[in-house]
Amino acid sequence: MKYPIVEIFHSVQGEGYYSGIPHVFIRFGKCNLSCEWCDTEFNEYIDVEMTEVVDEVLSYDCKRVIFTGGEPALQDLYPIGYELKKYGISLSIETNGTIPINPIIDWICVSPKDQLYPNVKLKQITGDELKIVYCGQDLSMYDKLKKGFRHHFIQPCYDENISEEKNGKHFKIVENLVKQNPGWRLSLQTHKWMGIL
Numbered sequence: 010m011k012y013p014i015v016e017i018f019h020s021v022q023g024e025g026y027y028s029g030i031p032h033v034f035i036r037f038g039k040c041n042l043s044c045e046w047c048d049t050e051f052n053e054y055i056d057v058e059m060t061e062v063v064d065e066v067l068s069y070d071c072k073r074v075i076f077t078g079g080e081p082a083l084q085d086l087y088p089i090g091y092e093l094k095k096y097g098i099s100l101s102i103e104t105n106g107t108i109p110i111n112p113i114i115d116w117i118c119v120s121p122k123d124q125l126y127p128n129v130k131l132k133q134i135t136g137d138e139l140k141i142v143y144c145g146q147d148l149s150m151y152d153k154l155k156k157g158f159r160h161h162f163i164q165p166c167y168d169e170n171i172s173e174e175k176n177g178k179h180f181k182i183v184e185n186l187v188k189q190n191p192g193w194r195l196s197l198q199t200h201k202w203m204g205i206l
């Protein structure tokens with residue numbers, strides 16, 4: 010069995026609940042959306058045998074894996090998840106929520122893009138972490154969705170094509186939003202500040 014793989018790397022999770030904790034990231038190719046701020050080259054993948062993917066994960070001294078993309082839920086994650094779990098590895102996923110997630114995944118982080126795609130129905134409306142990329146949308150649109158998740162993060166949209174000053178203004182807006190809306194936590198893409206993957 011083969012998976013479309015963009016890259017596999019060992020790094021520190023830079024955002025959300027597990028920020029600061031080392032993981033092995035498996036970035037799958039392909040996505041079913043096309044967000045204007047997307048910062049991943051998800052079409053630049055090669056098909057890799059599952060055993061090779063597992064071997065690479067095992068080459069790192071790390072018991073946590075994040076399936077990311079692209080949209081990782083486009084893949085059948087059960088076979089690789091089953092193999093990795095034989096070695097005591099816990100599985101997280103970063104998903105846009107448009108495809109139901111296989112229950113073999115231990116930690117589900119949904120980052121919906123419905124501010125861009127209001128007509129795309131979310132299929133994964135429960136999970137551990139709801140992570141909103143804030144681009145000026147009305148947060149009340151998430152009032153119902155929030156109930157399905159234990160942790161709620163707002164993350165400013167970091168645009169590498171605009172100045173640090175303009176990005177800083179986005180951050181200030183989100184800081185104020187978090188102060189004014191109890192129950193939301195600030196998430197920053199700290200890996201970008203640190204210049205790591």
Ligand code: SF4
Nearest residue numbers: 040042043044047079
């Ligand atoms: S859902 Fe994620 S990976 Fe897909 S286009 Fe949007 S930002 Fe990029």
